[in-house]
Amino acid sequence: VDPSPFEASLPIDVEALRELRSALRAWLETAGVPDARRDEIVLATHEAVSNAVEHAVEDTQVTIRGRLDDGVVTVAVENSGAWHDRAERGRGRGLVLMAALMTKLEIVTERGRTVVRMHKDLADGARARERQHTL
Amino acid sequence: MSEPIADLRVEQATPVAAVLILEGEHDVATSRDLRETLATLLERNRIVVADLSEAEFVDSSILHALVEADRASRARGTTFRLQLGTARIVHAALEISGLLDLLECRKTREEAIGSV
Numbered sequence: 001v002d003p004s005p006f007e008a009s010l011p012i013d014v015e016a017l018r019e020l021r022s023a024l025r026a027w028l029e030t031a032g033v034p035d036a037r038r039d040e041i042v043l044a045t046h047e048a049v050s051n052a053v054e055h056a057v058e059d060t061q062v063t064i065r066g067r068l069d070d071g072v073v074t075v076a077v078e079n080s081g082a083w084h085d086r087a088e089r090g091r092g093r094g095l096v097l098m099a100a101l102m103t104k105l106e107i108v109t110e111r112g113r114t115v116v117r118m119h120k121d122l123a124d125g126a127r128a129r130e131r132q133h134t135l
Numbered sequence: 136m137s138e139p140i141a142d143l144r145v146e147q148a149t150p151v152a153a154v155l156i157l158e159g160e161h162d163v164a165t166s167r168d169l170r171e172t173l174a175t176l177l178e179r180n181r182i183v184v185a186d187l188s189e190a191e192f193v194d195s196s197i198l199h200a201l202v203e204a205d206r207a208s209r210a211r212g213t214t215f216r217l218q219l220g221t222a223r224i225v226h227a228a229l230e231i232s233g234l235l236d237l238l239e240c241r242k243t244r245e246e247a248i249g250s251v
Contacts, residue, residue, distance in 0.1 A: 014164040021160070021192070039224035046194055050163050093195035093232045100231040 003031040006066030010049065012056050020064065021046055031068045033122060040101040041120050045075050047094040048116040052079035055114075071123060072103075077116045143172055152182035152248040154218070160192035166200050173204040181213050184247040187229075188220040198232050205238050216240065218247040 006027040010016045021042050028038040045064065052062045056079040063078045099105050104119040142158040153176045161169060176183045185201060187193070201217065208215035216239040219226065229235050241247040 014162070017162055017164060018160060036223060039222075040227070043192070043194065043224055043228060046162065046192075050194060050196075054163075093198050097195055097228060097231055101227070 002068050002070075003027070006064070008064045009061040010053070010064070011061060012053050012058060014050065014053055017046060017050055017053070020049060024064070024066065027066060028073070031073075033068070033073065037073075037120060037122050041073055041075065041118075044098045044101040044118055044120075045077065047098050048075070048077040048118065051094055052077055052114065052116070056080055071121065073120045073122065075118045075120075077118075078113060080113050143168060145172070145176065148184075148244070148248045149182075151180055152184070153180045154184040154186050154244065154248065156186040157190040157193070157197075159190070161190060161197045162192065162194040163196040166194075166196040169197060170200045170203065173200065174207065177204060177207055177211065177213060177215070182216070182248055182250075183208065183213070184216045184218050184241075184244075186218040186244070186247070187225055188218055190225050191222050193225050193228055195228075195232070198228060198234060201234060201238065214239070216247050218242070218244060 006024065008020055008023055010020055024042055024045055025038060028041060033041070045066075049062055049064060056062055060080045063076075065076045065078075067074045098116075098118060101120075102118040103121040103124045106117045108115045108117070144156040144158065146154045146156065148154050155169075155172060155176060157169070173183065173185070183204070185204070205215045217229070217234070219229075219240050219242055221229075229240075234240075241249075
């Protein structure tokens with residue numbers, strides 16, 4: 001039986017990220033996601049949220065939703081603000097991590113909101129290993 | 136709070152070699168402390184080791200801080216190394232972002248502070 005969805009809203013504050021990771025880990029654990037896949041999803045989600053926190057409009061929130069359907073975990077991170085990859089400051093590593101750790105990654109910006117949607121096929125541990133990137 | 140917290144510990148292994156031990160979780164909220172501590176250690180030592188063997192989580196801002204430390208060390212003609220033996224996810228983060236190839240990595244403390 002697929003577990004009930006995960007949902008959290010964070011203030012625009014990097015100090016809140018640790019607690020989010022802890023809550024997401026607990027949800028994934030309850031959902032029966034194996035440790036290695038869980039850690040990959042938590043890191044990828046952290047990177048998406050951390051980017052959102054850096055670029056969101058002040059006094060708004062970042063919303064994180066997670067679902068597990070048929071062996072695929074989907075995480076959506078939504079904020080008010082454009083997506084800014086940090087490559088221009090030599091810090092594009094967040095995006096590289098997200099792309100390598102997850103099975104599929106989409107970033108959609110429209111009407112002043114950005115949604116990062118990531119999928120992790122739980123059978124897809126090995127493939128992530130092969131997709132290495134070098135900056 | 137029983138959550139593990141980011142902890143930085145410095146060990147002066149020899150008069151010219153310092154080891155910065157990262158325990159627990161390290162992220163964008165703690166990366167400034169890491170950058171400042173590394174910068175200070177690099178000024179005072181010939182060899183600086185960032186020991187990640189007890190780190191449970193590092194994010195892209197930490198990876199960036201390690202790359203910056205490596206650049207600063209090269210510019211000074213000193214040595215900066217990572218000590219591995221890490222949590223799987225920490226190893227994966229280093230591997231994916233190319234740091235295993237870019238930085239000098241060692242598996243033991245002895246190798247990490249050694250002069251070769």
